[in-house]
């Protein structure tokens with residue numbers, strides 16, 4: 001991947017994981033560039049198929065494109081940071097991430113976003129004032145225009 005594309009992904013995401021919202025500077029492991037649609041499924045290395053992901057989200061996601069909604073048992077696609085609005089699918093309950101939709105719940109489960117060590121780290125950062133779950137970075141809260 002060329003550095004220009006890499007820089008674009010980092011800048012667009014404002015150095016925050018586009019799935020769990022962890023800021024890169026406070027995570028223990030280096031962030032990675034995720035292929036939203038994995039290469040093994042034909043996903044290309046182009047800006048519209050790339051997202052910034054923390055090591056935990058990216059490694060749990062792997063080549064997965066779908067997961068099971070814990071509420072309905074249905075298999076649904078995963079959250080796509082390039083086409084979905086984060087706030088439509090997820091909601092913070094303190095350091096705990098809740099899914100508002102089937103896609104949100106399935107994504108949290110596959111990416112194991114609420115693993116206890118991850119929630120504990122977020123809780124510590126909240127208490128230290130470094131993680132602000134209520135603040136939505138512009139790049140990930142793009143509101144779609146509602147049809148009139």
Ligand SMILES: [Zn+2]
Pocket residue numbers: 017018019020021022053054055056057058
């Ligand atoms: Zn993450």
